[in-house]
Amino acid sequence: MNLLRFELFKIFCKPRTYIGFAAIAVLVPLIQIALYIDGQTYIEFSLQNLKEAFDFQGELLNGYLASYIILATLYVHIPFLIALVSGDLLAGEAASGTLRLLVTRPISRTRLVLIKFAAAMTYTAALILFMALASLILGILIMGTGDLIVIRNTIYVFSESDVLWRLLSAFGFGLVAMWCVASLSFMFSSFASNSIGPIILTMTVIISFIVISAIDLSVFRVIKPFLFTTYMGSWKLFFEEPLALRDIWLSTGVLGLHILVFLTVTIINFKRKDILS
Amino acid sequence: MGKTPVLEVRGLRKSFQDFEAVKGVDFTVYEGDIFGFLGPNGAGKSTTLRMVTSLINSTAGDIRIFGLPLSSNREHILSRMGILVEKPDLYGFLSGYDNLSMLSSLNGKRASRQRIEEVIHMVGLQGREQDKVRKYSQGMRQRLGIAQALIHDPEIIILDEPSNGLDPQGIVDIRELIIRLGREFKKTVILSSHLLNEVEMMANRMVIINKGQVTVEGDVQELLGGSTIKVTISCSHPEQALKIAAETTPDVRIADGQLVLEIPKESVAKLVSKLVANQIEVQAVVPVRKLEDYFISLT
Amino acid sequence: MKRRILVLLLSIFSSCTLLNAQNRDVNPLMEDVRARFNQVKDYEASARIKIDVDFLKIPVKQGKIWFLHPDKVKVKAPGFSLLPKRGMNFSPGQLMDAGHTAIFVRDEILAGNAVSVVKIVPGNAQSEILIATLWIDSKRKVVRKVEATTRNEGTFVMDFTFKPIAEAYDMPTQARITFDIRKNELPLGLTGDFERAPEEKGKKNSGKGIVTIDYMDYKINQGMAAAVFGKGR
Numbered sequence: 130m131n132l133l134r135f136e137l138f139k140i141f142c143k144p145r146t147y148i149g150f151a152a153i154a155v156l157v158p159l160i161q162i163a164l165y166i167d168g169q170t171y172i173e174f175s176l177q178n179l180k181e182a183f184d185f186q187g188e189l190l191n192g193y194l195a196s197y198i199i200l201a202t203l204y205v206h207i208p209f210l211i212a213l214v215s216g217d218l219l220a221g222e223a224a225s226g227t228l229r230l231l232v233t234r235p236i237s238r239t240r241l242v243l244i245k246f247a248a249a250m251t252y253t254a255a256l257i258l259f260m261a262l263a264s265l266i267l268g269i270l271i272m273g274t275g276d277l278i279v280i281r282n283t284i285y286v287f288s289e290s291d292v293l294w295r296l297l298s299a300f301g302f303g304l305v306a307m308w309c310v311a312s313l314s315f316m317f318s319s320f321a322s323n324s325i326g327p328i329i330l331t332m333t334v335i336i337s338f339i340v341i342s343a344i345d346l347s348v349f350r351v352i353k354p355f356l357f358t359t360y361m362g363s364w365k366l367f368f369e370e371p372l373a374l375r376d377i378w379l380s381t382g383v384l385g386l387h388i389l390v391f392l393t394v395t396i397i398n399f400k401r402k403d404i405l406s
Numbered sequence: 407m408g409k410t411p412v413l414e415v416r417g418l419r420k421s422f423q424d425f426e427a428v429k430g431v432d433f434t435v436y437e438g439d440i441f442g443f444l445g446p447n448g449a450g451k452s453t454t455l456r457m458v459t460s461l462i463n464s465t466a467g468d469i470r471i472f473g474l475p476l477s478s479n480r481e482h483i484l485s486r487m488g489i490l491v492e493k494p495d496l497y498g499f500l501s502g503y504d505n506l507s508m509l510s511s512l513n514g515k516r517a518s519r520q521r522i523e524e525v526i527h528m529v530g531l532q533g534r535e536q537d538k539v540r541k542y543s544q545g546m547r548q549r550l551g552i553a554q555a556l557i558h559d560p561e562i563i564i565l566d567e568p569s570n571g572l573d574p575q576g577i578v579d580i581r582e583l584i585i586r587l588g589r590e591f592k593k594t595v596i597l598s599s600h601l602l603n604e605v606e607m608m609a610n611r612m613v614i615i616n617k618g619q620v621t622v623e624g625d626v627q628e629l630l631g632g633s634t635i636k637v638t639i640s641c642s643h644p645e646q647a648l649k650i651a652a653e654t655t656p657d658v659r660i661a662d663g664q665l666v667l668e669i670p671k672e673s674v675a676k677l678v679s680k681l682v683a684n685q686i687e688v689q690a691v692v693p694v695r696k697l698e699d700y701f702i703s704l705t
Numbered sequence: 706m707k708r709r710i711l712v713l714l715l716s717i718f719s720s721c722t723l724l725n726a727q728n729r730d731v732n733p734l735m736e737d738v739r740a741r742f743n744q745v746k747d748y749e750a751s752a753r754i755k756i757d758v759d760f761l762k763i764p765v766k767q768g769k770i771w772f773l774h775p776d777k778v779k780v781k782a783p784g785f786s787l788l789p790k791r792g793m794n795f796s797p798g799q800l801m802d803a804g805h806t807a808i809f810v811r812d813e814i815l816a817g818n819a820v821s822v823v824k825i826v827p828g829n830a831q832s833e834i835l836i837a838t839l840w841i842d843s844k845r846k847v848v849r850k851v852e853a854t855t856r857n858e859g860t861f862v863m864d865f866t867f868k869p870i871a872e873a874y875d876m877p878t879q880a881r882i883t884f885d886i887r888k889n890e891l892p893l894g895l896t897g898d899f900e901r902a903p904e905e906k907g908k909k910n911s912g913k914g915i916v917t918i919d920y921m922d923y924k925i926n927q928g929m930a931a932a933v934f935g936k937g938r
Contacts, residue, residue: 132512135511135512142497142500178886179787181790181886182790182884182886183787183788183789184788184790185788186780186781186788187782225498226493227495229461229491229495230509233460233461233484233491234484235480235514236514237481276785282760283759283760283762284760284761284762285761285762286762286785286787288784289783291764403456403461403463404461405462
């Protein structure tokens with residue numbers, strides 16, 4: 130516990146740690162205010178075809194919708210903020226030479242990796258929690274609560290009382306997905322001796338995988354199920370009715386398995402690694 | 407001098423791809439030794455020390471510390487060793503005090519305030535321990551680096567080029583500290599250096615390694631002979647320095663603006679302190695006998 | 706838009722000069738229906754609105770519905786609700802007006818009830834409604850079904866359900882409105898859904914929407930709606 134506290138202390142002493150929090154602290158209110166001003170037009174535009182047949186009654190622009198939109202829009206950017214810290218955990222210490230101090234202490238390398246991994250997971254959780262709280266609290270303060278409309282292939286409207294658990298579950302699933310990203314960059318971090326490499330590599334992998342998923346060619350369609358990014362978007366399954374529980378568990382399981390594999394590779398690599406920095 | 411071996415290295419090898427950095431090194435360090443690990447830059451000293459401190463894995467060979475194989479007793483052995491390898495890289499965003507406190511927690515138990523202050527005094531960092539390490543000079547970092555190796559009161563202390571980056575007074579301070587660690591605190595100290603005189607002044611036993619192989623191992627007195635050392639001292643007021651030095655040894659002269667003298671080994675540190683105390687700026691203390699010369703004499 | 710359809714719809718029923726139906730004059734029947742509905746000056750009722758559209762999933766809404774003679778309707782439900790534009794304001798109380806032609810087609814049994822099928826042809830060529838058919842329960846003097854074809858918005862059908870035994874005002878317990886609805890490309894940008902889920906298999910887009918409104922706890926002619934519309938609109 131002492132050691133985890135030490136790791137967290139180190140993480141929170143570094144300026145880069147606050148880039149993530151600062152980015153969220155700026156982006157979240159920005160999106161909220163923009164939605165507050167212009168959101169109604171957006172919603173009406175989205176629901177044009179329904180207007181022919183229906184009259185709308187009640188407010189759709191609310192803190193819940195804002196939180197949903199924030200979750201959807203920031204989903205591609207958060208991995209960068211995560212990698213910034215988790216990609217630095219081993220490589221950064223290698224670059225600064227402090228890894229020597231750690232590795233020559235009477236603590237097994239496996240334990241050292243596990244402590245750093247736990248610190249990466251804690252940081253990720255703190256960032257996602259901050260994002261969830263900022264989105265929800267600020268959104269509700271500015272726009273209140275209400276029914277949530279989700280426009281996907283189908284338009285879903287969820288009753289106000291049926292929304293919060295979905296949003297919290299989605300943020301929870303998002304956390305698992307981001308843990309996967311953190312594990313990936315942590316793994317890259319164990320191979321590198323400076324933190325730029327793991328950060329760029331993590332982003333390259335994620336962006337490439339997302340691009341491959343997006344291009345609808347049969348070759349890509351075959352490999353899509355094998356890309357972990359495919360499962361990262363499953364938080365949206367919480368906004369379907371009926372709930373595709375099987376798919377949610379499958380995605381969580383696949384991501385969990387990836388985390389386990391990434392961590393195992395990190396441990397094996399770090400145990401065998403020559404500390405030459 | 408105890409004769410219990412605390413570190414035994416046998417047939418140690420390390421290859422990096424096609425390059426063999428260490429080619430079968432053997433040496434033994436006994437309890438209470440101040441052991442000089444000597445060799446020119448690139449000889450394989452650091453690689454050997456990194457294997458001894460478990461930073462890198464050996465390609466072949468055997469390392470036994472406290473009679474136990476390092477590979478299978480790593481944590482136990484490391485808990486009884488204090489290590490400073492290469493540059494003293496510490497956490498710049500933490501104070502000297504916090505660095506020691508945090509790093510000691512990795513030894514299983516966080517050091518007490520009393521112990522931290524004791525070690526800070528030992529290395530001469532008192533008054534600066536609350537400053538952030540990023541504000542430290544190279545010399546202060548070196549002192550803190552040594553402090554972190556001492557914090558858990560280890561039995562073996564491994565110091566890699568401990569006088570690197572220090573000013574002449576700092577070099578003297580650290581030398582005195584190392585000698586004290588051995589004589590007063592009965593620690594086994596392994597120090598690496600590329601300076602023969604440094605080893606000569608501190609160590610009782612040494613090994614010289616060159617091109618990845620042991621050239622010689624044995625008693626410093628026996629190998630280097632005599633109790634005196636010939637050095638040149640570059641300083642600000644050579645004439646004044648000459649007078650002060652003459653109080654210690656009659657064999658002193660000025661050549662090319664530098665003091666050239668032969669004095670008992672243990673007196674070098676005292677003389678430098680004396681010069682500094684007399685407002686003389688000491689720029690360098692260089693042994694006349696160089697490692698390279700010694701190699702030539704060996705072959 | 707809503708108002709336009711409403712007016713058109715009402716005019717179908719209201720106009721009927723009821724010229725000679727094939728072999729039966731439906732004018733008295735229409736008059737009876739109108740009279741029955743004219744008894745209702747206002748009402749308040751609890752409503753349960755269920756929307757069934759392929760590409761839309763919205764929970765069943767519980768709310769209140771108010772009607773004020775002749776054509777004012779207001780619905781209030783918590784949160785966000787979608788109210789069908791067609792049929793919501795349907796009030797067969799105003800069947801009589803000039804200009805339309807009512808033609809008796811046949812008698813038939815509709816869901817166990819004997820009904821007269823009457824076709825209404827608008828007299829006005831510009832009318833939004835091209836043709837409408839009414840299924841009128843000749844015994845209870847209520848409209849059980851309406852089918853209307855519009856100029857621009859396809860066909861819609863309204864089915865009404867009544868209690869098995871007629872009550873004083875004989876108001877429907879359920880209205881089921883079926884209409885055409887197109888599915889436009891949904892803009893996905895808003896919620897950042899970049900990956901498009903494939904169309905669900907075996908579920909073809911019928912292009913029909915169904916809105917079912919269950920009416921409960923009618924409070925008729927108690928003047929409750931007046932207050933709602935007074936401060937409302």
